[in-house]
Amino acid sequence: MKLQNKISGWLNDYLEKSNQKTFVIGISGGIDSAVTSTLCAMTGKRTIVVTMPIHQNQNETDRGKNHIQWLKNNYQNVEEYHIDLTNTYEKLREDTPHLFHNDLSLANMRARIRMSTLYLIAGGSKGIVAGTGNKVEDFGVGFFTKYGDGGVDISPIADLMKSEVYEMGREMGLIEEIINAVPTDGLWGDDRTDEDQLGATYDELEWAMEYDGSEINERQKQVLKVYNKHRNNNLHKMVEIPIYNKEKEND
Numbered sequence: 092m093k094l095q096n097k098i099s100g101w102l103n104d105y106l107e108k109s110n111q112k113t114f115v116i117g118i119s120g121g122i123d124s125a126v127t128s129t130l131c132a133m134t135g136k137r138t139i140v141v142t143m144p145i146h147q148n149q150n151e152t153d154r155g156k157n158h159i160q161w162l163k164n165n166y167q168n169v170e171e172y173h174i175d176l177t178n179t180y181e182k183l184r185e186d187t188p189h190l191f192h193n194d195l196s197l198a199n200m201r202a203r204i205r206m207s208t209l210y211l212i213a214g215g216s217k218g219i220v221a222g223t224g225n226k227v228e229d230f231g232v233g234f235f236t237k238y239g240d241g242g243v244d245i246s247p248i249a250d251l252m253k254s255e256v257y258e259m260g261r262e263m264g265l266i267e268e269i270i271n272a273v274p275t276d277g278l279w280g281d282d283r284t285d286e287d288q289l290g291a292t293y294d295e296l297e298w299a300m301e302y303d304g305s306e307i308n309e310r311q312k313q314v315l316k317v318y319n320k321h322r323n324n325n326l327h328k329m330v331e332i333p334i335y336n337k338e339k340e341n342d
Contacts, residue, residue, distance in 0.1 A: 095259050098247050099133035105245055106136055106219065113137040113218030115209050117240070119277055120154035123223040123248060125269045126260045128158070130247050131221055132166035139216060141172045143208055145180045145201045146280040154268050161266050172212070176204055198278035202239025210242075219244035225253050227293055231300045232318060233325025234276075234289065241328060252300075253293035290317045 106114065114131035118124045118140050132138045140159050144152045162169045180201060184192065209220045222243030228234040229249045235241040248256055253274075260270055274285040274293065286292050291299070291314045298311070299318035307315070 093262065095130060095133070095263055099130050102131060102221070102245065102247055103134040103136060106134065109219060111217050111219050113139055113213070113216040114221050115139045115141070115213040115216065115218045116221045116223065117205055117209055118142050118155040118159060119223070120151040120158070120269070121272055121274055121277075122253075122256055122260050122265075122269055123225055124155070125158045125265050126256050126263070127221050127223045127247055128162060128169075129260075129263050129265065132162055132169050135166075135168055137170065137216070137218075138162075138166070138168055139170045139172065139212060139218065141174060141209065141212065143174050143176050143205045145176045145204065147277060148280075148282065151275070151277050154272060157266060158269050174208060176201075176208065180204055194279070198276075199236045199239055201278050202236035202276075203242075206239050206242040213244075222246040222249065224249055225251055225256050227253050227296050227300065230329060231296055232289065232321035233328045234285070234321065235328065236278075237328045240276075252297050254297060289321065 102114070106112070114134070114136060116124060116128045116131060116138070118128060128138065128140050140162065142152055142155045142159070156171075156173070159169070159171050163171065183200065183204070184197065206220075212218065213220050220243045222229075222240070222245065224235050224240065224243075224246060225248050229241075229246065248259075251259070257270065275283065276285060276288070289296065295314045296318055299314050302311075302315060
């Protein structure tokens, strides 16, 4: 059995055991959300896909819509919603103290607004929110927004390296513009890519995650520094929330 069929079966079983009826997925125009939404649609269960631009590059939104059209052409259980959250974002930015505004906090605010929107839809459709993070992002460098795109109910591709996500997307016949799109989180309102932000390609970061201590060249040394820097800075996202233990403190 192909891996995509195994994951789709796992998704189906989890939804039924949870006594829920719907998968809800945010569509970004990238490979991760495209593969995740396809895996959910393959279950035959109601699958709601949502584009949520906030000052978005129009090419990203259009690419996401094109993927959704492909999904709807192939799966009859897919529903599409387009919710422009730009005004919501601008209103929240206006109403919050500008003292705390910086580029990163505002970018993360976009992701958290989208998360809240997905959970609104999930709450009204007996649904669960399916995450779109891959293994490099979720367990390697922590390249996600805490309680933003990291706020999900189930993570179908979080054990897949980015290269494996691409491979699965090709096997499932996703449209070429999704396969060929340069990875970006789309949180900044400009053309910066994931590689621009991370300082390394996903292939390089995959190598760093599996580095075995053997002799390496100068570029590989640089990649390891990049990987360890991101991992150390973002480790708080990848571990359990600290809980004060009153029993232990009394010992």
